[in-house]
Amino acid sequence: MERSLDRLKELAALFFKLGVIGFGGPNAHIAMIEAEVVGKRQWLSREHFLDLLGATNLIPGPNSTEMAIHIGYIYAGWLGLIVAGVAFIFPAVLITVGFAWVYVALGAVPQFAFLLYGIKPVVLAIVVDALWRLGKKAIKTRKLFVIAIAVALLLWLGNISEIIALLIGGVLGMIWLRSPDRPQQAKEEANILIASIVTSSTLKATAAMTAASQISLWQLGLSFLKIGSILFGGGYVLLSFVQGEFVQGYGWLTQQQLLDAIAIGQFTPGPILSTATFIGFVMAGFPGAIVATVGIFLPSFIFVAALNPIIPYLRRSKWASAFLDAVNASALALMTVVTIQLAIATFSKSSAPYVDGLAVAIALLSAVLALQFRVSAAWLVLGGAAIGWIAFTLGYVR
Structure with missing residues (x-):
């Protein structure tokens, strides 16, 4: 339980920060997300990240927001899905x-x-x-x-x-x-x-x-x-x-x-x-x-x-x-x-x-x-x- 709470806090802090500094449009947002979750934190592989990016193109909605939601779900389950998305959108x-x-x-x-x-x-x-x-x-x-x-x-x-x-x-x-x-x-x-x-x-x-x-x-x-x-x-x-x-x-x-x-x-x-x-x-x-x-x-x-x-x-x-x-x-x-x-x-x-x-x-x-x-x-x-x-x-x- 404590581990799950820590993961939710990590997601909230990361995507709130990206939501605040995320100028430049969806391509810039996705580049920032990739640098953080693949390069810096290594939460998932680059191949998995590209799979998620390709999948977001198959559904309606903003790609960068959906990438945040995907990563939240993978890293911390259903609550992570909500926390990552809301934290990115809120600023x-x-x-x-x-x-x-x-x-x-x-x-x-x-x-x-x-x-x-x-x-x-x-x-x-x-x-x-x-x-x-x-x-x-x-x-x-x-x-x-x-x-x-x-x-x-x-x-x-x-x-x-x-x-x-x-x-x-x-x-x-x-x-x-x-x-x-x-x-x-x-x-x-x-x-x-x-x-x-x-x-x-x-x-x-x-x-x-x-x-x-x-x-x-x-x-x-x-x-x-x-x-x-x-x-x-x-x-x-x-x-x-x-x-x-x-x-x-x-x-x-x-x-x-x-x-x-x-x-x-x-x-x-x-x-x-x-x-x-x-x-x-x-x-x-x-x-x-x-x-x-x-x-x-x-x-x-x-x-x-x-x-x-x-x-x-x-x-x-x-x-x-x-x-x-x-x-x-x-x-x-x-x-x-x-x-x-x-x-x-x-x-x-x-x-x-x-x-x-x-x-x-x-x-x-x-x-x-x-x-x-x-x-x-x-x-x-x-x-x-x-x-x-x-x-x-x-x-x-x-």
Whole structure:
């Protein structure tokens, strides 16, 4: 019993520390976890660590958080699973609630608006950087490229929910990817895939497109639980689901608030899904933050608990790998569509010349710094805020 308690304390201390210093996104988090649990503490072998990492790609949710949960389960059983996951998530959630409180208190004050003016174009650049990096991994074949284009068209042209689009792309893509790769047959199957997806664009989204004057905590939590259950492709795909669910669907969140949530999320360490905490707080205060956080992260705990014992079988499944490839390509398409929509909202002006040249310049400069020079997102956001302040001082922003 004492040994188990010691292990739980070790897990809590380690993953709380990683949650506090974990800037740089999931790849940086995973590198830090590997250095601690494989290199320094030798809790498991590098081969076992890679098996766990591969398995996290087969389930929805944030990879780095799920790695923490996996390691907690292996090192200290069911309680370890909970302790490691909560310890890793908690710092980001706590910091995000602080930012959300400040945002709600000051966000409507004109003197605060200029900061967000400079930050929003930077956010677009950060998302484009993520799209580029994820795209190089996700779009590995011509078939996956066709799947991504088809899903993007489905979402852009058809009134269909992101979840349905993701599942269509995953299931049909899995079937297509597992078929023999003969030129004529591949051409015919590509036509069938595109026809199926485009035809399904006539379907209507299941959620009613009506604005709600009163936010239901039950519906808020259920929506984030649903998103957390199908969130393939990394934390940035969250933007697409939040856009469809809360901006276009229920009307509980504005597009500007979504951009602001992403921007403030760049300041916090730990998993990017803590952005859900910010969104929940903006919509419904502390109760909203709690239900949003529980909803978005709970599926990861459940999936890891169910998956850990069967990892060896899933790692050998060609169908599971094909489904994952198709879903990742589809998730990238969702991100691309939302990024275009956010860009239109950010760069548009109500009067001539109808395009905000300074906002475009900030986005382009930030994209170059992120893509070419790998400048940290936190520094880019601070730089955007500084440019917003200068523009406000010179009278460009009112």
